[in-house]
Amino acid sequence: MRLYLLCFxxxxxxxxxxxxxxxxxxxxxxxxxxxxxxxxxLIIIGYIEGGVAPILSKTVEYTRFVDPLPQAMVLTAIVIxxxxxxxxxxxxxxxxxxxxxxxxxxxxxxxx
Amino acid sequence: xxxxIPLFVIIPLAAAFLIPIIGxxxxxxxxxxxxxxxxxxxxxxFYFMFxxxxxxxxxxxxGWEPVNGIPVAIxxxxxxxxxxxxxxxxxxxxxxxxxxxxxxxxxxxxNNFYALFCLMVGGMNGVVLTGDLFNLFVFLEIAxxxxxxxxxxxxxxxxxEASFKYQVLGGMASILILFGIGMIYxxxxxxxxxxxxxxxxxxxxxxxxxxxQIIFIAGFGLKAALMPFHAWLPxxxxxxxxxxxxxxxGVLIKAIGIYSIIRLFFNMFPLSTEISTIxxxxxxxxxxxxxxxxxxxxxxxxLLAYHSISQMGYVVLGVGIGMMILVNGGNQSVAALSIxxxxxxxxxHAVFKGLLFLxxxxxxxxxxxxxxxxxxxxxxxxxxxxxxxxxxxxxxxGIPPFNGFFSKLVIIxxxxxxxxxxxAVLAILVSIITLASFLKFQKFSFFNKQRDPGSKKISxxxxxxxxxxxxxxxxxxxxxxxxxxxxxxxILNPAVDALINTNxxxxxxxxx
Numbered sequence: 247m248r249l250y251l252l253c254f255x256x257x258x259x260x261x262x263x264x265x266x267x268x269x270x271x272x273x274x275x276x277x278x279x280x281x282x283x284x285x286x287x288l289i290i291i292g293y294i295e296g297g298v299a300p301i302l303s304k305t306v307e308y309t310r311f312v313d314p315l316p317q318a319m320v321l322t323a324i325v326i327x328x329x330x331x332x333x334x335x336x337x338x339x340x341x342x343x344x345x346x347x348x349x350x351x352x353x354x355x356x357x358x
Numbered sequence: 359x360x361x362x363i364p365l366f367v368i369i370p371l372a373a374a375f376l377i378p379i380i381g382x383x384x385x386x387x388x389x390x391x392x393x394x395x396x397x398x399x400x401x402x403x404f405y406f407m408f409x410x411x412x413x414x415x416x417x418x419x420x421g422w423e424p425v426n427g428i429p430v431a432i433x434x435x436x437x438x439x440x441x442x443x444x445x446x447x448x449x450x451x452x453x454x455x456x457x458x459x460x461x462x463x464x465x466x467x468x469n470n471f472y473a474l475f476c477l478m479v480g481g482m483n484g485v486v487l488t489g490d491l492f493n494l495f496v497f498l499e500i501a502x503x504x505x506x507x508x509x510x511x512x513x514x515x516x517x518x519e520a521s522f523k524y525q526v527l528g529g530m531a532s533i534l535i536l537f538g539i540g541m542i543y544x545x546x547x548x549x550x551x552x553x554x555x556x557x558x559x560x561x562x563x564x565x566x567x568x569x570x571q572i573i574f575i576a577g578f579g580l581k582a583a584l585m586p587f588h589a590w591l592p593x594x595x596x597x598x599x600x601x602x603x604x605x606x607x608g609v610l611i612k613a614i615g616i617y618s619i620i621r622l623f624f625n626m627f628p629l630s631t632e633i634s635t636i637x638x639x640x641x642x643x644x645x646x647x648x649x650x651x652x653x654x655x656x657x658x659x660x661l662l663a664y665h666s667i668s669q670m671g672y673v674v675l676g677v678g679i680g681m682m683i684l685v686n687g688g689n690q691s692v693a694a695l696s697i698x699x700x701x702x703x704x705x706x707h708a709v710f711k712g713l714l715f716l717x718x719x720x721x722x723x724x725x726x727x728x729x730x731x732x733x734x735x736x737x738x739x740x741x742x743x744x745x746x747x748x749x750x751x752x753x754x755x756g757i758p759p760f761n762g763f764f765s766k767l768v769i770i771x772x773x774x775x776x777x778x779x780x781x782a783v784l785a786i787l788v789s790i791i792t793l794a795s796f797l798k799f800q801k802f803s804f805f806n807k808q809r810d811p812g813s814k815k816i817s818x819x820x821x822x823x824x825x826x827x828x829x830x831x832x833x834x835x836x837x838x839x840x841x842x843x844x845x846x847x848x849i850l851n852p853a854v855d856a857l858i859n860t861n862x863x864x865x866x867x868x869x870x
Contacts (some may be wrong), residue, residue, distance in 0.1 A: 265529075287537065
């Protein structure tokens with residue numbers, strides 16, 4: 247239970263960063279925190295008490311393996327998160343070139 | 359026939375790979391090839407829509423055989439609703455790609471534009487085809503990452519800002535969806551939608567399940583831009599290049615937002631009163647507030663974007679009323695009528711909103727402005743744009759021979775038959791306000807005296823743009839035929855049956 251709570255706190259830290267920071271880069275960091283807390287959550291739900299890495303071999307006879315499917319899911323999700331982060335940072339660089347600032351209060355052309 | 363199903367994903371992805379490579383050496387390859395690809399996909403989806411030999415086609419990726427009747431591989435499923443969505447996606451993307459041939463010449467990096475376009479279509483086709491929750495997430499991300507890049511395609515101040523806003527909110531939505539998938543996996547230890555459904559059907563409707571459902575509604579609601587989650591939509595849709603606005607507004611929010619909500623809440627989760635109430639409330643709020651926000655806009659594309667929120671409200675309202683009637687054990691035929699109205703409005707909205715965005719793009723292409731106050735008297739110079747946009751405006755505001763009238767009529771009739779009188783009155787009022795705001799659009803863009811003649815000579819747009827607009831305008835009229843029995847039974851009813859018959863989805867995938 248403690249692990250889930252820590253995971254949730256990490257999520258809240260990220261949410262706090264996204265909601266309160268004014269700097270674009272810090273918003274992106276907050277978003278990354280939220281993503282990673284979700285990945286941790288997925289890993290934790292696949293964990294079985296006392297389980298080992300799910301590698302089958304003829305010599306070792308373990309009966310308790312952790313669930314490998316969430317691990318495969320998280321690997322895929324990390325690659326996706328890499329793509330979104332790269333895209334976000336590319337946009338942030340372009341925004342800095344156009345506006346000369348990372349402050350979102352000054353980047354407010356679109357209203358209404 | 360089932361072996362043709364993966365082509366819907368493979369062909370656009372392969373095109374996205376080939377276009378930047380071959381397009382560099384052969385001039386014009388990217389333009390012709392993308393149109394050919396989408397035309398082929400349209401034919402394929404028409405074939406699946408009109409073939410009646412099987413209710414559901416399934417395809418196991420990698421050829422993994424089901425164990426005890428339960429698929430272990432990622433499976434692609436194609437039933438009535440999927441075929442319906444695939445047809446919308448392929449048709450609108452064909453017209454938008456054809457329109458882009460002339461429109462996108464102003465931009466550099468044409469190859470990248472078409473590659474991202476194909477990637478987006480491949481992702482959307484994957485979302486509507488897949489029968490696996492995590493696979494749905496992966497395809498959804500493919501579609502939205504391509505759309506982030508396409509929104510920022512103009513690399514101006516506004517485009518970058520809109521894309522950043524869209525990405526932050528879209529990123530949040532993806533996190534919520536992934537979290538919800540984790541919750542489902544925790545409870546059921548499976549990711550196949552049919553398998554999850556058969557496990558959940560015996561489970562209690564407890565707070566755990568309700569929490570998961572709300573997480574999913576928030577996640578997909580953000581993607582579909584329902585009202586409390588709509589903040590990114592007006593910026594993103596008005597800043598994108600016009601063919602992309604037509605795709606985003608016409609197809610993307612439906613394929614990854616509305617479709618996922620409908621599929622998951624009808625076919626995966628057990629139906630419940632709480633969720634159907636939430637869906638009806640979300641639909642009503644976006645329908646009413648969206649139109650009020652739209653009336654005050656002077657930027658054409660921003661006005662159209664707010665109307666997208668409002669019209670999506672109609673779709674969600676229709677589907678939600680059907681769900682509510684099913685939950686309460688009411689008359690099945692009224693529920694079917696209501697859902698049919700929602701889906702009918704979904705295809706109609708894809709057509710007329712796509713057309714309106716293409717019209718807005720044509721006006722911007724010729725006059726160089728999107729502000730209604732700076733244009734006027736365009737009906738003399740641009741007869742094709744004028745007549746097609748008049749048709750689309752009448753369709754969206756619900757004037758009789760056009761398709762929008764019939765779908766709104768069906769939704770309102772279903773609301774009255776289901777005893778939701780207040781919602782029926784609201785739907786009529788919203789339709790009237792929609793008419794008012796489109797009268798404003800027509801008057802200021804096409805009829806008023808031109809304020810500043812300017813140095814630039816305004817004439818009709820090139821052939822490719824005209825062709826797409828005329829094609830969609832004909833569809834606007836032609837789709838009203840869907841109301842007639844006979845045509846309705848082949849196109850709308852399979853999609854409605856897939857939703858009404860909530861156990862049919864499970865039984866046709868498991869133990870086949």
